Structure formats: C-alpha cells, structure tokens
Amino acid sequence: MKNIYSIILLILLISNFSIAQDGTLDTDFGTNGVMVIDNGTEDAEILSIIKSSDKITAAGFTSDGGTEIFTVVQFNLDGTLDTGFGTGGYVKIPLGSGNGRASSILQQNDGKYVAGGWARFGNKEQYVVVRILVNGAMDNSFGVDGIATGSFSGSTYAEDEIADMKFMSDGKIVVAGRSYNGSNEDAFVGCFNTDGSLFTNFGVNGYKIIDFGQSPPYEYATSVAVDGQDNIILGGRVTLNFSDEDAFFLTKLNNLGTTYNTFGDNGKVFHTIAPNVVAGLNVLAIDNANRIVTGGGAFDTDELDNNFFLTRYSSSGVIDPSFGNGGFVIVQRIDNESIYDLEILASDDIIAAGSTGGFPSKFAVARFNDHGTHDLNFGINGWALTQPESNFNSLRSIAVDAGCIYGGGVAKDSDTWKLALAKYINEGTTSFNPVFAKKLNVQIYPNPIASNFSLEFSLPNEAELSVELLDFSGRKVSELLSHQKILAGNQKIDLAMPGSLAKGSYLIALKFDDKMVVEKVEYR
Numbered sequence: 001m002k003n004i005y006s007i008i009l010l011i012l013l014i015s016n017f018s019i020a021q022d023g024t025l026d027t028d029f030g031t032n033g034v035m036v037i038d039n040g041t042e043d044a045e046i047l048s049i050i051k052s053s054d055k056i057t058a059a060g061f062t063s064d065g066g067t068e069i070f071t072v073v074q075f076n077l078d079g080t081l082d083t084g085f086g087t088g089g090y091v092k093i094p095l096g097s098g099n100g101r102a103s104s105i106l107q108q109n110d111g112k113y114v115a116g117g118w119a120r121f122g123n124k125e126q127y128v129v130v131r132i133l134v135n136g137a138m139d140n141s142f143g144v145d146g147i148a149t150g151s152f153s154g155s156t157y158a159e160d161e162i163a164d165m166k167f168m169s170d171g172k173i174v175v176a177g178r179s180y181n182g183s184n185e186d187a188f189v190g191c192f193n194t195d196g197s198l199f200t201n202f203g204v205n206g207y208k209i210i211d212f213g214q215s216p217p218y219e220y221a222t223s224v225a226v227d228g229q230d231n232i233i234l235g236g237r238v239t240l241n242f243s244d245e246d247a248f249f250l251t252k253l254n255n256l257g258t259t260y261n262t263f264g265d266n267g268k269v270f271h272t273i274a275p276n277v278v279a280g281l282n283v284l285a286i287d288n289a290n291r292i293v294t295g296g297g298a299f300d301t302d303e304l305d306n307n308f309f310l311t312r313y314s315s316s317g318v319i320d321p322s323f324g325n326g327g328f329v330i331v332q333r334i335d336n337e338s339i340y341d342l343e344i345l346a347s348d349d350i351i352a353a354g355s356t357g358g359f360p361s362k363f364a365v366a367r368f369n370d371h372g373t374h375d376l377n378f379g380i381n382g383w384a385l386t387q388p389e390s391n392f393n394s395l396r397s398i399a400v401d402a403g404c405i406y407g408g409g410v411a412k413d414s415d416t417w418k419l420a421l422a423k424y425i426n427e428g429t430t431s432f433n434p435v436f437a438k439k440l441n442v443q444i445y446p447n448p449i450a451s452n453f454s455l456e457f458s459l460p461n462e463a464e465l466s467v468e469l470l471d472f473s474g475r476k477v478s479e480l481l482s483h484q485k486i487l488a489g490n491q492k493i494d495l496a497m498p499g500s501l502a503k504g505s506y507l508i509a510l511k512f513d514d515k516m517v518v519e520k521v522e523y524r
Contacts, residue, residue: 113134153180162175333356347369
C-alpha cells in the first residue's frame, strides 16, 4: 500500500498547444497583455484584486498632493477602466489627517464590495473597513456612512493596520494585521458583523491581540484564511531572537477567537527554513484537502538574495513531508524573488506570483503541482516574466479564473509608481484526470531506493515511455529510460539510479506519449 508521506500520484494530460500557451500574456487584454495607468506625477499601487463575472476590482491607493488615499478601482475584462464605477472607475476615500491604503478587497454574495486597510488619524494609524455598492457608491448601512474605523490599541501612538481579510460562512468579516502600541508590535485578528460593528463575542470585544512573548517583541500578521468550519488560520512574521531576525508563524483559532492549543506547538508554529535564511511569510491559503499552504520570500543573509518559498502543513500544524523537500520549496531564478500572493486550483496546483530582480524588477508568476514541483512547462523554463516599466515592477495580488490568471500590482518608471494589471493564459491545469491515474496503478519499489528499483503499472493502451529523474525544482537530473515502446497490460521495468547521486528526495516522471505520471521517491 502506498504511504501518503512518500508517494503522490499525479496525472497530467498535456496538449502541445496548451503547454506552449500557459504562462504567456493574453494579448487581447490591455496593451499586449498589460494595462498600466499613469496617475500623472502622483504615485498609485494595487495591493489586492478580485474578479467577478464581468469585472476586475482592485484595492490599493492613489495619491493627491503627496498624500496616499484609500482607493478602490474597477476594470472591465479587457483591462480598460469601468467608467460607470465610482468616478471614472475610481472610488477614492480620503480619511483622517494623512496617508491611507486599502490592502484587501472581497465581494459579498449580493455584489457589494468590502475593502480593508488603514488610515492616519492625528497621531494614530487606525484600521479601516468600508463597504461599497456595485456602482461604487458608499453603502451607508455599513458602519458610519459606509466606514468602520478604530484602534485596537489604547496607546496614544497606536498603529493598527489591516493586511488581509476573509469572510466567514455567515458573512462576518475577519481581519488581520499589525498592532503597535508604542513599544510592542503584535499581530491582531478581529471580527466584524455584516453591519460593520465589531462582533463582541469574538476574542475580547471583537478582537484578539496575538503576542507570543518573544524578545524582541515583534510579530505581525500578513495573511488570514478561513476553513470550511469557520476556523481561522493566521500567518505572519515573528522575531525569535536577535540572531534570527525574522521567522514566520502560524496559529489557529475557532470562530470566537479561541486558540486551538492542539495546533502546532501549544497553538503555534514557528518556522525558520534554514540557518541564515530569513523566512518572510506574505500569504497563506487552505487547499482542497484542508492543508495550509504558505508563500513568501526566503532571504539568504549570506548570499544577500531572496527566493520564492512555499511550505505546506496539515490542518493541525504539522509540516507535510510529502510536499517539496521535507515540507518546503525554495525556487531561485536569478535574484530577489518573492511571492506576494498565491491561488490554489481545484487540482491543488499552486499559482504563485510576485516579483524577481532588482532594478529593473519584473512581474513573476510560477506554477507548482500538488507535491511542490516547479512546473517548467509554464512560461519560459517555469517563469512568466513581465517588465511593463523601466524601474520596478511587482505583482501584489492575483485572481485565477477559468483558463487565465489576472495579476495586479505596481509598475514604476524613473519617477512614478503606477497601477498595473496583467493577464496570463493558464489552460493546462484543466486537464487532470484522477480516474486515469487510478487505472495506471503505478508502483515503485523498494522505496526508499538504495540503487536499483522496479516500476510496475497497468497500461490501458500501447504507448511510448520515457522515464526521467527530477529534482524538486522540476529540473531533469537524469534520463533513466528513453522512448521505449510499451505494450498494453501489466508491466514491470527494472531501472537503476545514476551513480554519484546525492542522497535525498527526488521525483520520477513517467512520460506515456502525451501523459505524465510523477512519483516521489527517497534515495538513500
């Protein structure tokens, strides 16, 4: 019997057309796949996007006179501004006495939009949640004139900033972010009723401060997810000590804000990826098997380089050894790669997006399959890269729809930060066929492998077979069998691992004509 910690079976039904197209820009969108909106001499940025049936709606900020303004902007599906929304496509909400930003946006079942972020009021930064009607008008039934704002910290110089938010099944709004009280920077999670009032049965009067008691006193939440039972997964960054500047944390709470002490180690997971690697968690999501997938940037303090990283945990906070290399994946392109958002597909494939490079930097999108292998058939050598402007370009959020990926972020020339959108083709992942996978019944033994091993499978039709050994970035290490004709029926093939191979986890890819099966093995 296959052990779930050592074997994952994945079938890819591949057409040459879709593979060639996936990860390329959709040239019918914007200008050759990209839309950049110049706000004159004032900066602007998209921090979160969602897609409805016929619109793309984004949250972020625009500037006026050097002051950042909490902004929601809406686009048509061809990338043009929806001028029927708000004023010329924009809803700009000046708040307080200084800068403000919308960092997250959601859409209710009735079509109304909920955006969360923060704004400066006097000497405080307060959380802000707004609700907007479909046409861009403020929903006056929410909060005060459509706005709920306040501070969870009683400090004179409090900073309470929402980084992310999600809906519960009953429509309540869960928000998460950072709360600075003048001395400690803590994570927070709060819960609002559908009318914008705090749900006071949650935590203490509607919110909970997350303080792990570390020194230095520094932790903040960057992402939140809600599972099918309305449990809350909170993730972010934490300082463990002065030598490990930044690890990341996960914690799990119920729908009333009570921590599950059975999650991880007494209610929390602290993770440093490797010595001298600073792990910055930017996003988390829950997959179809209720596992927790996180993404961000892994900064190597020796090489001064940032790389894409992904990790996966069980719903109880245990690292998933079947994912990547012992539960995590680090992928390096050239330098300074970081994931800012990810989406999990029905196949449990992962689309990750962010940026790569220094100055200039580029939009970066990559696709990973269920066991964490970097899909090198996506884009060029596994990367979809786009440079709209000459200086700095980064995707901050993505929305995945049937056959495509929408990305939103920022593009900067020598002077100005601009709103930016891109649309990529993503059709290949619609072709998974788990029924066919079960019919093949691939067996690899012994596993772990010492040197020689056997493949057994049942092939429904004659096919040409190639067998490749891959590392966990998806790169080919060795070809074990090349284009051998295999008859239909039960088959056994004896193979050998290459000499001088480093011990560790690998993938064996069996390519049957236009189908591919990937198995995880241990080489010891």
